[in-house]
Amino acid sequence: MEVLISFTILVLISINIAMVLRAGRAAAVTGTFAARVSNELNQTVDRIALALMGADAAALDGPQLKPLSSEYVRFQACLGVEESGVVHGPVEEIKWAPTTPEAGKIVWRENPSSAQERRVVWSTAVPSTYMHEVPNNGTDDNGNAIEDEAGLAFTMDGPRVDIHVTVERVGHDGRARPMQRTQHIYCRN
Numbered sequence: 001m002e003v004l005i006s007f008t009i010l011v012l013i014s015i016n017i018a019m020v021l022r023a024g025r026a027a028a029v030t031g032t033f034a035a036r037v038s039n040e041l042n043q044t045v046d047r048i049a050l051a052l053m054g055a056d057a058a059a060l061d062g063p064q065l066k067p068l069s070s071e072y073v074r075f076q077a078c079l080g081v082e083e084s085g086v087v088h089g090p091v092e093e094i095k096w097a098p099t100t101p102e103a104g105k106i107v108w109r110e111n112p113s114s115a116q117e118r119r120v121v122w123s124t125a126v127p128s129t130y131m132h133e134v135p136n137n138g139t140d141d142n143g144n145a146i147e148d149e150a151g152l153a154f155t156m157d158g159p160r161v162d163i164h165v166t167v168e169r170v171g172h173d174g175r176a177r178p179m180q181r182t183q184h185i186y187c188r189n
């Protein structure tokens, strides 16, 4: 009888240990996944912010006054000032482009649509609508004072440009995990 009780206790302890280990592994996987999405979001926002900081504010096209927004920005870097005026870099564009009806990517292009075009994809996981926003209903559903904004949205307030980015990837459990960040920047010139 004692042997049976000891054996039962041993089995129960083993099951408990297995459960704890499994829960720990799941938490570790979830943590790594969240960190990956967060890294992708931060890297994308930082790249956009750095590019726009060097732009000539007078040669900026795209960002709208709230509650409107745009999915793109076109600009030219200010390289310096000569007697003849501001010397600009080539035209650059940062734009959301669809890959499916619900998802898309952020593409940076230099000299867009010309023979000299260069392009780099900065994120491949940007949804067509911003986190917790319902598209095309003329309402600000997520309380950020912008109506029907996309996963990439540019707004402006005087000399300030606001960059709004949502990155969304699907976890191992099949659930979509969106993360969003807004960054305010001032064009240097």
Ligand SMILES: [Ca+2]
Binding pocket: 133, 139, 140, 141, 142, 143, 144, 145, 146, 147, 148, 149
């Ligand atoms: Ca909104």
Ligand SMILES: [Ca+2]
Binding pocket: 133, 134, 135, 136, 137, 138, 139, 140, 141, 147, 148, 149
């Ligand atoms: Ca809406």
